[in-house]
Amino acid sequence: FAYWMGLRQSNTSLPLRRLTSDAGLTFQPALSPDGTLVAYSSDRNGTGDFDIWLQQVPGGQPHRLTEDSRDEVDPAFSPDGMTIAYRAEGDADGIYTIPTLGGKSTLLARGGYRPRFSPDGSRIAFWIGERSFRTSKIFIVPTSGGTPVQLAPEFSYAAWPLWSPDGRYIVFVGNKNRMKDWESYTDNWDWWVVPAGGGPAVCTFARDVFKKYGL
Numbered sequence: 001f002a003y004w005m006g007l008r009q010s011n012t013s014l015p016l017r018r019l020t021s022d023a024g025l026t027f028q029p030a031l032s033p034d035g036t037l038v039a040y041s042s043d044r045n046g047t048g049d050f051d052i053w054l055q056q057v058p059g060g061q062p063h064r065l066t067e068d069s070r071d072e073v074d075p076a077f078s079p080d081g082m083t084i085a086y087r088a089e090g091d092a093d094g095i096y097t098i099p100t101l102g103g104k105s106t107l108l109a110r111g112g113y114r115p116r117f118s119p120d121g122s123r124i125a126f127w128i129g130e131r132s133f134r135t136s137k138i139f140i141v142p143t144s145g146g147t148p149v150q151l152a153p154e155f156s157y158a159a160w161p162l163w164s165p166d167g168r169y170i171v172f173v174g175n176k177n178r179m180k181d182w183e184s185y186t187d188n189w190d191w192w193v194v195p196a197g198g199g200p201a202v203c204t205f206a207r208d209v210f211k212k213y214g215l
Contacts, residue, residue, distance in 0.1 A: 024042055025043055026040055027040065030084075032077045050073055051065070052064075070088050071089040074113070082100055083121075085115035087114065119166065125139070125161040127172075134157065154176060155174045158173070169194065170194050170195075175189050189207060190207045192204065
């Protein structure tokens with residue numbers, strides 16, 4: 001936000017380079033940690049479903065990582081760049097991982113959305129719930145597999161988790177109130193921070209900052 005405000009005030013524009021060109025929909029890009037690869041979801045194959053694709057940032061040829069009839073979306077690189085996590089739709093929906101250079105995919109958790117690796121690559125944070133913003137929960141699962149652990153269970157809605165650089169905390173969008181009427185429900189949204197190992201969440205009051213700037 002501060003970076004965007006700085007560009008806006010200085011009237012500075014950044015050069016843009018087009019990386020993909022096809023007749024389908026290509027979206028949800030993720031850069032590898034070293035900046036040399038980009039992973040994304042696309043239906044460019046023409047089979048009617050979305051797959052995870054990979055290509056070199058300077059303009060290399062696209063490589064299809066997932067090849068089935070389901071939709072695979074929202075890729076994320078591990079810190080070492082060797083693994084990609086993503087969400088698969090369909091009957092076996094959930095969070096999966098696959099080697100960046102190709103190989104067999106592994107199911108880590110059923111029903112999850114938007115996986116994000118911890119800075120050390122040992123865990124993945126994700127959320128499970130409704131896309132209608134009524135109810136959702138945040139979980140963390142080891143990348144080696146295991147039982148997901150819920151964070152901030154006191155929230156009726158907790159989603160979109162992001163790791164702090166040191167891996168000790170998770171910031172997320174949350175609301176403790178349950179849906180009764182939309183007006184009172186939307187008045188209680190904010191960004192919260194919770195210890196990744198569990199504990200009480202602390203409000204950032206980012207909502208007040210957004211309101212101050214008319215956002």
